[in-house]
Amino acid sequence: MARALQIQKPAVRTRSQELAELEDARLAAEFLAGEARAFTVLADRYHARLLNFIYRMIGDRDRAEDLVQETFVRVYRHLHRYDQNRKFSTWAYTIAGNLAKNELRNRSRNPMVLFQTIKKNWEADHRPLEWEDNRYRPDDLYRKRDLREKVEVAVAQLPEHHRVVFVLRELEGKTYEEISDITGVNLGTVKSRLNRARNAFAELIAPHIE
Amino acid sequence: MDCTDFIDRYSDYDDSLLPPREEAVFRAHLDLCEACARYDRVLRKGRMLARQMDPEPTADFIPRLRLRLLTAPEPRLMAASPVAAGGFLTLALAAVLGLWLVDAGPGSRATAELQIGSRATSLPASAYLGPVDWTTGRVDRGRASSYSPLEIGPPAYRASRSVSTGLSSTISHTLD
Known part of the structure; x- marks a missing residue:
């Protein structure tokens, strides 16, 4: 009886929920048509992924976040140039990749920046263990952190043109075609660079993993 | 093999x-x-x-991005014409100027809608500057940090009348 009296309220979906369900290209179109909230959805969807990508490329977390911001500013300003027949993510990663490349080029001209980055990373890596997850024993934590650090260093040691392909494939899960679009090199080169990057990565981490 | x-x-x-x-x-x-x-x-x-080592974005990433976009040049919208390409400041200033030109009267609420080319963009003129004090028509930059172009939505438009600013763009000024 009580159940019969229950009134089913129609599910009301907010505009933000509707936008969140749209594909990237559609969001871009909505933004260009004047729906400013569509940009929020795109930013929410991609900022963590782009941060990961740029961080892996340049190895400096704070600077990587600045560059992700810059990526979004460029996306915001130039979204009208985005070809909606292609993947938005490819376009955004291309912008992010170019910014990372410029950053590395600028750094190579300024060794002081590289030194500051290493120092910052070293300080972060040597904070007391008690700040981490206390479910593990300190020696386990140390070993785990040490291993991760070695993996991170191994990625950072790859030459830039191998690293970008490696990060996009192994960490970002991009297809060969997407990597080719993002990096602007042909498919064959993507494949060979990825293979070399994997070989080099395996050589660097093998002594620590087994 | x-x-x-x-x-x-x-x-x-x-x-x-x-x-x-x-x-x-x-x-x-x-x-x-x-x-x-x-x-x-x-x-x-x-x-x-x-x-497993993916860095997490800081909690204030999106708010900081909003602040940066407040000062970024305007995006070119789909219906953009060369007028729109002329610059965000021109449009924004034109919008504010348009609000001053029309006496909204006490208790009235005004919203501005930029018409770029042949089509309205539905973005309020204040979108990139901050909220407009509707009694004075001034942009409240003090509140700009809490007012984001990422979150703004077009206000509810009512019957409108148009005011030409003479600045190559038309501002439709809507009054309650």
């Missing part, structure tokens, strides 16, 4: 790009060759570890 072939074409195997017959050959080699099996294990474990 020897180990050189295996390593040379490992990427195709790892990415499941091989035809089933060739893949079977790779699997058979992995079963027989300890060195290649180790290579495969190391790579998979290394990849797994690398994926």
Whole structure:
């Protein structure tokens, strides 16, 4: 009886929920048509992924976040140039990749920046263990952190043109075609660079993993 | 298959790009060759570890982005004309000027809608500057930090009348 009296309220979906369900290209179109909230959805969807990508490329977390911001500013300003027949993510990663490349080029001209980055990373890596997850024993934590650090260093040691392909494939899960679009090199080169990057990565981490 | 072939074409195997017959050959080699099996294990474990190290964006990432976009040049919207390309400041100033030109009167609420080219963009003129004090028509920059172009939505438009600013763009000024 009580159940019969229950009134089913129609599910009301907010505009933000509707936008969140749209594909990237559609969001871009909505933004260009004047729906400013569509940009929020795109930013929410991609900022963590782009941060990961740029961080892996340049190895400096704070600077990587600045560059992700810059990526979004460029996306915001130039979204009208985005070809909606292609993947938005490819376009955004291309912008992010170019910014990372410029950053590395600028750094190579300024060794002081590289030194500051290493120092910052070293300080972060040597904070007391008690700040981490206390479910593990300190020696386990140390070993785990040490291993991760070695993996991170191994990625950072790859030459830039191998690293970008490696990060996009192994960490970002991009297809060969997407990597080719993002990096602007042909498919064959993507494949060979990825293979070399994997070989080099395996050589660097093998002594620590087994 | 020897180990050189295996390593040379490992990427195709790892990415499941091989035809089933060739893949079977790779699997058979992995079963027989300890060195290649180790290579495969190391790579998979290394990849797994690398994926666990994703940095988290700071909590204020989106608010900071909003602030940056407040000062960024305006995006060109779909209906944009060369007028729109002339610059965000022109449009924004034109919008504010338009609000001053019309006396909204006490208690009235005014909203501005930029008409760019032949089509309204539905973005309020204040979108990139901050909220407008509707009694004075001034942009409240003090509140700009809490007012975001990412979150703004077009206000509810009512019957409108147009005011020409003489600045190549038309501002539709809507009053309650």
